Amino acid sequence: MSNLSLSTRMILVLTLITVLSGGILAGWDMYTKPKVAYHRLQALKAAIGHVLPDHGMYESQETETGTLYFGKTDSLAESPVGVAFMAIGSGFQGEVRIMVGLTPDLMKLTGIKVLEQIETPGLGTKIVVDPSNKQDPFWFPKQFEGIVVSPEIVVLKNAKPSANNEVQGITGATISSKAIARIINDKIKAVQKTLSSTEGRES
Amino acid sequence: MSKTVPLKTEFIKGLWKENPVIASLLGLCPTLAVTNAAMNGLAMGLATTFVLVMSSLMISALRKVIPHQVRIAGFIVIIATFVTVADRFLAAFFPEISATLGPYIPLIVVNCLILGRQEAFSSRNGIGRSLVDSFGMGLGFIFVLVALGSVREVLGSGSIFGITVMGDWFNPWMIMILPPGAFLTLGLMIALANWYNDWRATS
Amino acid sequence: MSYFLLFFSAAIVNNFVLSYFLGICPFVGVSKKVSSAVSMGMAVTFVMLITAVVTWLIYHLLLVPFEVEILEYVSFILVIASLVQLVEMFIRKVSKPLYDTLGIYLPLITTNCAILGLALFSVLRDYGFIESVVFGLGAGAGFTLALVIMAGIREELELAPVPKYFQGAGITMIVAGALALAFMGFAGMI
Numbered sequence: 001m002s003n004l005s006l007s008t009r010m011i012l013v014l015t016l017i018t019v020l021s022g023g024i025l026a027g028w029d030m031y032t033k034p035k036v037a038y039h040r041l042q043a044l045k046a047a048i049g050h051v052l053p054d055h056g057m058y059e060s061q062e063t064e065t066g067t068l069y070f071g072k073t074d075s076l077a078e079s080p081v082g083v084a085f086m087a088i089g090s091g092f093q094g095e096v097r098i099m100v101g102l103t104p105d106l107m108k109l110t111g112i113k114v115l116e117q118i119e120t121p122g123l124g125t126k127i128v129v130d131p132s133n134k135q136d137p138f139w140f141p142k143q144f145e146g147i148v149v150s151p152e153i154v155v156l157k158n159a160k161p162s163a164n165n166e167v168q169g170i171t172g173a174t175i176s177s178k179a180i181a182r183i184i185n186d187k188i189k190a191v192q193k194t195l196s197s198t199e200g201r202e203s
Numbered sequence: 204m205s206k207t208v209p210l211k212t213e214f215i216k217g218l219w220k221e222n223p224v225i226a227s228l229l230g231l232c233p234t235l236a237v238t239n240a241a242m243n244g245l246a247m248g249l250a251t252t253f254v255l256v257m258s259s260l261m262i263s264a265l266r267k268v269i270p271h272q273v274r275i276a277g278f279i280v281i282i283a284t285f286v287t288v289a290d291r292f293l294a295a296f297f298p299e300i301s302a303t304l305g306p307y308i309p310l311i312v313v314n315c316l317i318l319g320r321q322e323a324f325s326s327r328n329g330i331g332r333s334l335v336d337s338f339g340m341g342l343g344f345i346f347v348l349v350a351l352g353s354v355r356e357v358l359g360s361g362s363i364f365g366i367t368v369m370g371d372w373f374n375p376w377m378i379m380i381l382p383p384g385a386f387l388t389l390g391l392m393i394a395l396a397n398w399y400n401d402w403r404a405t406s
Numbered sequence: 407m408s409y410f411l412l413f414f415s416a417a418i419v420n421n422f423v424l425s426y427f428l429g430i431c432p433f434v435g436v437s438k439k440v441s442s443a444v445s446m447g448m449a450v451t452f453v454m455l456i457t458a459v460v461t462w463l464i465y466h467l468l469l470v471p472f473e474v475e476i477l478e479y480v481s482f483i484l485v486i487a488s489l490v491q492l493v494e495m496f497i498r499k500v501s502k503p504l505y506d507t508l509g510i511y512l513p514l515i516t517t518n519c520a521i522l523g524l525a526l527f528s529v530l531r532d533y534g535f536i537e538s539v540v541f542g543l544g545a546g547a548g549f550t551l552a553l554v555i556m557a558g559i560r561e562e563l564e565l566a567p568v569p570k571y572f573q574g575a576g577i578t579m580i581v582a583g584a585l586a587l588a589f590m591g592f593a594g595m596i
Contacts, residue, residue: 010273017265017277021284021480028288029476035295043298093593094420095531120593121359121380228575231430232519279487279516283480291476306526309479313517315431382425383587390572390579397571 043115051101051111052082065190071101082110085191089183092175094118096127100184102149106192109153112144112184124176140177143167144184152185210335217339223316224347225396230316234348235385236307241364244352245345246300250293250308252341254285255317256334259325263333266326278321279312286312316344347392354388355379409540416544419593422520423552424586429520432511433553434578443557445507447550451543453486453493453515454524458542460485461525462535482525483516490516520549555585 004012048058048069055071059080062068070080083106087098096117101110114128129137136142147153148165155169155178169177223229233251238244258281262269269277290308293301301308311317320340325333353363359379361369369375378384422428432446461482469475494512498505505512515521524545528538559581568577 006270006272010270013265013269014273014277014280017269017280021280022477024284025287025476025480028291029474032291032295036291036298039294039298120377122375122377228431228434231434232427235430236427276484276487279483280480283483287476287479290479306523306530309526310428310519310523312479312483313519313522315517318517378587381586381590382427383583383590385427386579386583386586390576390583393579394569394571394576397576401571 047099047113047115048084048101050113051084051099053111054081058084063191063194065187065194068191068195080104083191083195085187086115087183087187089179089186091117091119091127091179091183092124092173093120096179096183098180098183100187102188102191106188106195107149109144109147109149109184112141112180114141114180119176120173123170123173126170126173127176127180130170140167140170149185149188153181155181210332213332213335214339217336217341217343218346219343221340222343222347222396223319223340224344225393227316227319229319230314230344231389232310233307233314234351235382235389237304238348238352238355238385238388239359239380240356241349241352243300243303244348246293246297247304247307248341248345248348250289250304251311251314251316251344252338253289254282254311255320255341256337257285257288258282258317258321259333259337260330262321263325263328263330266328269326274326275318275322278318278326282317282321283312316340351385351388351392354392355384359384409536412537412540413544413547416541417548417551418589421548421552421589422523422545423549424582424589426523427519428523429518429549429552432514432518433556433582434575435511435514438557438560440554440557440561442507442511443553444550445504446511447546447553449493449497449508449512450515450518450520450549451546453489454521454542454546454549455539456489456493457486457521457525458528458538459535460489462528462533462538465529478526478529482522486521486525487516520545552585556582559585 048055048071052058052069052071054073056073057075058069058071060067060069066085069084071082071084072080082101082103084099084101087100089096094117096119097115099113099115101112102108103110117125117127119125119127126132127140130140131137133139143161144153144167146164147167150165152165154163154166155174156166157169157174157177158171159168161168167181217223220226224231224234230251233247237247258278261281262278265277286309289311290301293304293308320337324336328336356379357363357368358376361367361373361375376384379388416422420426423430423433429450432450464481464485465475465478469477469481490513493515494505497508497512524542528541533541556578560578563577563581572580
């Protein structure tokens with residue numbers, strides 16, 4: 001060891017450490033990758049199941065606006081019960097990721113589920129769950145079920161919704177509430193555009 | 204390093220006298236970021252301790268082999284390897300915690316506490332001593348994280364480790380879960396520690 | 407997101423130091439004088455810029471095609487450590503006085519969570535190349551801003567009667583808390 005020059009020792013030792021590191025990580029990668037993928041899949045399935053409650057299985061389709069998940073009652077069914085997709089955008093404090101479900105005619109929402117957000121705790125976080133509402137903590141996301149999406153979803157501040165495309169915003173978290181609607185509206189338009197341009201090519 | 208320092212002292216010093224956060228202000232990034240709940244603080248503390256102990260083990264074992272000039276590079280690769288192992292471990296077996304702690308787990312790589320310990324201790328002492336030192340420091344770190352997390356969680360969410368402890372009468376102090384609350388609580392904690400050390404010394 | 411909004415978000419609304427707790431060590435350690443804060447901020451921004459470029463290239467042109475994303479942390483930190491070493495040598499050659507001012511804090515940029523955090527967020531949010539660069543610039547600007555404001559406040563604090571047990575780290579944290587509170591006012595601007 002000591003009769004090797006310093007440079008050689010440096011390179012040798014660093015190489016040894018890097019090889020060791022690479023070996024440990026490669027092995028660990030092989031072992032954990034399937035588990036991580038499994039969890040991701042479970043989370044995705046749960047989210048799709050939440051927004052498309054009647055589906056038994058889903059088929060995914062890659063499009064220019066991202067992956068679309070067509071829910072079907074079973075694999076032999078002719079037409080889907082709905083289509084689900086991720087809508088991502090800026091909320092009040094940071095990025096919000098929402099799983100959105102639409103009816104097959106793309107006219108109404110079947111449901112939404114906010115998967116990730118970092119909104120203001122106790123205010124903006126009510127878009128996910130509102131513990132202060134004892135009757136129904138999930139009142140905000142539930143509003144979106146059955147809402148008509150055209151011309152667009154509108155969030156009302158301090159007013160009861162009257163039209164079938166209106167939902168009530170969260171008091172004190174107007175920006176978070178409106179952000180949700182904006183993110184969903186934008187994505188729906190993109191999905192509608194993509195699917196209408198592939199119509200006729202669909203079997 | 205003095206070989207006559209008893210092992211027990213090496214261990215205990217990390218808990219208070221040379222507590223990495225309170226005495227040396229190391230590892231502040233994760234300390235402030237993940238202590239919005241006691242459980243998160245605990246998880247981060249455990250992950251950091253794992254990386255600290257494993258790196259100390261490896262670096263102490265290789266301390267006579269690694270040339271002085273490339274020691275920092277060598278340390279960093281070893282530390283980063285174990286951080287990757289810990290990060291993947293959480294993603295594969297505890298996905299919810301992994302999602303909550305997010306990018307702060309990989310930031311353990313640049314936690315000055317770990318690099319500092321390797322440079323100051325593990326690269327100059329035997330494996331046994333280094334392990335004792337690392338465990339002590341790690342435990343001290345966990346202690347601060349859990350304490351900070353508990354205070355912020357009780358005042359900010361009315362719960363501790365997820366168990367509600369404050370009744371309905373309590374209106375949570377939202378600020379505690381947000382960044383300002385983290386800074387304020389840590390500042391108060393440090394002041395308290397200073398007062399306590401002073402009181403111990405004069406009584 | 408438009409590049410301007412991205413920059414503004416990284417610098418102000420989601421300030422790396424005051425919202426994400428990245429770069430706290432130098433924030434507490436270097437911010438005693440405004441002049442050193444400015445120098446540190448610029449050095450960090452410079453390193454961030456190059457880091458954004460190099461780590462993006464490494465991740466998307468090397469790690470992803472070979473499916474070795476597990477090497478993300480190891481490769482990123484090695485890149486950062488080498489870059490800081492190079493920047494240090496560069497500054498020493500180009501401007502000795504600047505090198506002396508920054509002193510010990512230059513090598514410490516390696517362990518600055520803000521730099522690694524920048525690289526990690528870029529990957530997490532799947533930013534494109536230009537987006538990464540803009541993000542890096544914004545993050546650096548925000549870091550410098552927070553550091554300079556902090557230094558300005560601390561220069562004044564030197565003359566103020568701070569309670570005994572709060573002197574040093576204690577009052578710094580409290581001030582940081584007040585700053586973070588102030589910056590929260592920017593939320594929702596974009």
